[in-house]
Amino acid sequence: MSHADLPEIYLARHGETAWSISGQHTGLTDIPLTGRGEQNAASLGKRLNETTFSEVLTSPLVRARKTCDLAGFASQAKVDPDLVEWDYGRYEGRKTDEIHAEDPAWSLFRDGCPDGESLLQIGTRADRVVARLKAMTGRVLVFSHGHFCRILAARWIGQPAEDARHYLLGTASIGILGYEHNADEPVIKLWNDNRHLMG
Secondary structure: OOHHHOOEEEEEEOOOEHHHHHOEOOOOOOOOEOHHHHHHHHHHHHHHOOOOOOEEEEOOOHHHHHHHHHOOOOOOEEEOHHHOOOOOHHHOOOEHHHHHHHOOOOOHHHHOOOOOOOHHHHHHHHHHHHHHHHOOOOEEEEEEOHHHHHHHHHHHOOOOHHHHHHOOOOOOOEEEEEEOOOOOOEEEEEEEEOHHHOO
């Protein structure tokens, strides 16, 4: 595959929700966007409206699908169940400081969640997505979730899933995954870009 044929992956995190404001772990709970989240999704669309994508993929969860819709890509989008957020199990809807009050040593990116997904399980899911994305050509737009996108980026460049803890990603932000010279040199080209939300 020539450099021109290598895919370029645009990662779009969904817009703001009530739980993203409060800091509650939002995994499989199908929570809607806030009003500002909807506005930010529309701003994301304006940012991307002059970019052509060969494929558009979205998580089936409503906050990602609504972001995709408001950004103007619903007609092109295909739902990929692997793009859902981390299953937080018993920690769903809880804040990190509440969890630490019970288990001070707990780390999401090391320990996973009781009755939810382990780091190995979500890393394996991300690897399936990476394999599919690397087999595509052209620009691909993906609407997904904060923690899952962070793990996807780490696995794209061959880092352990645990290293995703270093990649902060805000709501309605954009990241771009690609290559430097060839298929053996995957890179993160852009990360946590939210210029479209300023002003």
